[in-house]
Amino acid sequence: EAGVAQSPRYKIIEKRQSVAFWCNPISGHATLYWYQQILGQGPKLLIQFQNNGVVDDSQLPKDRFSAERLKGVDSTLKIQPAKLEDSAVYLCASSLVPEFNEQYFGPGTRLTVT
């Protein structure tokens, strides 16, 4: 079974630029999550989708972050404009059902904002 795919794996941008990350979940997984992991910390949930609907985006900085999952499969996370403090690893995870021990994580995208 293929795992969660993410691209790009690394991205370096200057502050105030825009960036987008892509996630392809495990086939058939209805629930998709985006997490932000700052160096030395645990992952923090940004947004959770159930199919193509948003379940929870309470911790998403909506003035600069946006995410979509239009067809209920792939998802993109965008930052516009980026700030220095956005430097982090952005993890995508998916699950067949929204049970916590069933979340499968992708390798993440490491973003560096200079």
Place this chain on the structure above:
Amino acid sequence: GESVGLHLPTLSVQEGDNSIINCAYSNSASDYFIWYKQESGKGPQFIIDIRSNMDKRQGQRVTVLLNKTVKHLSLQIAATQPGDSAVYFCADPTLRTGGKLIFGQGTELSVKP
């Protein structure tokens, strides 16, 4: 606010020794905990979970102990191997309404050959 966190940011053990990683939580209503392992350059991977109606749960070379009296849980790894080197997180899904998965800061385990 409520929190979950590990006691030590780093732990170094000799290959073959047992490792113990500790985690404390503050929410007395917490009833479910998960341990994750995150290797360098990878996303977290589920190791083992435990519900509050249990004091102990065993997996393959791993054991989780839960002490509800002092709000403490630990992850024990038997016969630690180089492949166990990673950052370990405890997570409490019950910290927020809806049970969002909240991670602690993590303990980095280094295994010396």
